[in-house]
Amino acid sequence: MLIRKPQDIPSREITDERLFWGRREWLASIGLGLVGAAGLPRSLRAQDSLKPDSYDTITSYNNFYEFGTGKEDPKENAHTLKPRPWSVSVEGDVKNPARYSVEELFRGLTPEERIYRFRCVEAWAMVAPWLGYPLRDVIKKLEPGTKAKYVEFTTLLDPVQMPGQRRGVLDWPYVEGLRMDEAMHPLTLLVTGVYGKPLPNQNGAPVRLIVPWKYGFKGVKSIVKIRFVEKEPATTWNIAAPNEYGFYANVNPNVDHPRWSQAKERPLGQFFKRPTLMFNGYGDQVASLYAGMDLRANY
Ligand SMILES: Nc1nc2c(c(=O)[nH]1)N[C@H]1C(S)=C(S)[C@@H](COP(=O)(O)O)O[C@H]1N2
Ligand SMILES: [Mo]
Numbered sequence: 001m002l003i004r005k006p007q008d009i010p011s012r013e014i015t016d017e018r019l020f021w022g023r024r025e026w027l028a029s030i031g032l033g034l035v036g037a038a039g040l041p042r043s044l045r046a047q048d049s050l051k052p053d054s055y056d057t058i059t060s061y062n063n064f065y066e067f068g069t070g071k072e073d074p075k076e077n078a079h080t081l082k083p084r085p086w087s088v089s090v091e092g093d094v095k096n097p098a099r100y101s102v103e104e105l106f107r108g109l110t111p112e113e114r115i116y117r118f119r120c121v122e123a124w125a126m127v128a129p130w131l132g133y134p135l136r137d138v139i140k141k142l143e144p145g146t147k148a149k150y151v152e153f154t155t156l157l158d159p160v161q162m163p164g165q166r167r168g169v170l171d172w173p174y175v176e177g178l179r180m181d182e183a184m185h186p187l188t189l190l191v192t193g194v195y196g197k198p199l200p201n202q203n204g205a206p207v208r209l210i211v212p213w214k215y216g217f218k219g220v221k222s223i224v225k226i227r228f229v230e231k232e233p234a235t236t237w238n239i240a241a242p243n244e245y246g247f248y249a250n251v252n253p254n255v256d257h258p259r260w261s262q263a264k265e266r267p268l269g270q271f272f273k274r275p276t277l278m279f280n281g282y283g284d285q286v287a288s289l290y291a292g293m294d295l296r297a298n299y
Contacts, residue, residue, distance in 0.1 A: 050115045050116075050117065050127045051127060052115055052127045052128055052129045052195075053126045053127055053128065053268060053269070055194070055195045055197075057126060057268055057269055058126060058128045058194060058195070058203070059075065059194070059200045059202060059203060060072065060075050061124075061268060062074040062075065062202045062203060063120060063216065063217070064078065064164075064202055064203075064204065064221055065164050065169055065170050065174070066155065066156075066162035066163075066164040066165055066172075066174070066221075066222075067081075067162065067163070067164050067202065068164050069164075069169060073164075074201075074202035075200075075202045077163065077164070078200070078201035078202040079201065080160070080161050080162070080163060081156075081161050081162065081201040081205065081222065082161060083198075083199075083201060083205035083206035083222070084206060085101060086101070086102050086206045086207070086224075087099050087100060087101050087102070087224070088100050088102060088105050088207065088223060088224055088225065088226060089224060089225045089226070090105075090142055090225075090226050090227075091225065091226070091227040091228070092144075092148065092152075092227040092228035092229050093144055093145035093146075093147040093148040093228045093229070093230070094142050094143060094144045094145060094148065094228045095142070095143035095144070095145065096141070096142050096143055102192070102206050102207055105138065105207075106133050106138070106190075106192070108141070109133050109137045109138065109141065110133075110137075111131055111132065111133055111192070111193075112131070112132065112133070112134065112189075113129055113130070113131050113196075114129070114130050114132070114187075114189060114210075115127060115128070115129045115130075116128060116130060116187075116189075116210060116212040117212060117280050117281055117282075118210070118212065118216060118219075119215060119216060119251055119265060119276070119280050120215065120216040120217075121215040121216060121217060121245070121249075121257065121262075122260070123260065123262065123264065123265050123266055123273075123276075124265065124266055124267075124268050125265040125266065125267050125268065126267065126268040128194055129194060129195055129196075130189060130191045130193070130194055130210055131191065131192060131193030131194065131196065132189040132190050132191035132192050132193065132210065133189065133190050133192070134186055134188065134189060134190075135151075135183050135184070135188040135189060135190050135209070136183070136184045136185070136186060136188065138190060138226075139151070139183060139184060142226075142228075144180070144228040145228070147228075147230045148180060148228035148229065148230070149179065149180055149229070149230050149231070150177050150178065150179055150180060150228075150229050150230070150231065150232055150233055151177060151178050151180065151183045151226060151227070151228055151229070152175060152176075152177045152225075152226070152227040152228075152229055152233035153175065153176050153177065153178075153209055153220045153223050153225070153226055153227075154173050154174070154175050154220075154223065154224060154225035154227070155173045155174035155175070155220055155221055155222050155223060155224065156173065156222050156224045157172055157173035157224075162222075170236055170237075170240055171236060171239050171240065173224075174220055174221070174236045175220070175233060175234065175235055175236050176209065176217070176218055176219075176220035176233075176235050176236065177229075177232065177233035177235055177247070178209075178211065178218070179232075179289075181289055182211065182289060185285075185286060185289065186285075187211070187212055187213065187282060187285055187286065188209070188210070188211050189209070189210045189211075190207055190208075190209060190223075191204070191207065191208050191209070191210045192206060192207050201222075203221070204219070204220075204221025204222050204223075205221075205222060206222070207222070207223050208220060208221040208222065208223060209223065212280060212282055213250060213251060213279040213280045213281075213282040213283075213285075213286045214248075214249045214250055214251060214280070215249045215250075215251060217236075217237050217245065217249060218249050232247055235247055243258055244257060244258050244259070246298060246299040247298070248290075248295070248298045248299060249299070250279055250286075250290065250295060250299075251276060251277070251278070251279055251280035252278060252279075252295055252296075252299065253275065253276035253277070253278060254278075254295075254296070255295070255296055255299045262276055263275065263276055264276055
């Protein structure tokens with residue numbers, strides 16, 4: 001049968017799989033089609049004009065050092081990761097600390113599809129149709145306290161599932177962080193899927209961060225811990241190379257990486273480079289977060 005009505009789908013299947021991991025697939029399966037960005041504020045709908053790269057492109061050329069340092073290593077090696085069942089420990093200054101299954105973490109929240117530009121620091125760029133939950137919705141549900149000024153995210157530490165962690169190329173586990181106002185910005189997503197399908201392991205299954213105005217390394221993958229803290233968290237790439245990677249990591253064509261220019265970017269799979277946009281093109285929405293900050297010093 002091609003089109004299934006809601007009553008044809010066992011409720012367990014809806015709640016456990018489709019609703020959380022791939023809403024588009026689920027909506028299509030019950031004949032509703034894609035709602036996409038319809039319910040979003042106008043400022044977020046501008047992204048409708050972006051043309052996503054192919055599923056193959058988005059899932060074949062990745063950075064995920066837990067599975068090797070080559071761009072094609074994650075696709076080859078990430079099959080050892082077991083993203084289900086999965087839990088996320090919520091800690092720090094928060095009213096509802098607990099170890100949540102991913103399903104519990106997102107229960108009661110509405111998944112959305114967002115077509116975002118994505119930019120890796122080495123100057124490749126792509127556009128991906130992510131499925132996920134606005135981080136702000138999750139944070140509101142968890143109710144951080146007044147001392148929570150930053151949010152810290154930590155990747156799984158398990159050299160059996162993540163063989164790249166047997167090598168000391170980075171300080172494991174991978175850690176990233178956001179200032180609370182960045183975390184609460186409506187563009188910031190906890191992503192669980194892409195192209196209407198559950199997130200493939202190489203893209204950070206089952207849940208990863210996407211902050212579209214920042215360089216890709218802020219998008220910590222396979223998250224097992226969310227901690228609400230008072231001080232700016234120490235982050236993996238900043239620890240590894242403090243002169244190359246700052247905490248803020250806003251896409252800024254005017255600040256060169258010490259080893260290469262960031263003034264231009266190359267769309268993945270294309271030959272010609274184009275100028276890099278400030279805040280990756282999201283300046284109208286996010287520039288106010290950094291008013292008064294020197295973005296050359298706070299790179
Ligand atoms: N845990 C973990 N998260 C990570 C990385 C990593 O090595 N480990 N690499 C980062 C970098 S440098 C980039 S560019 C993006 C790549 O995400 P993608 O594979 O979805 O394109 O993931 C980020 N998240
Ligand atoms: Mo990156």
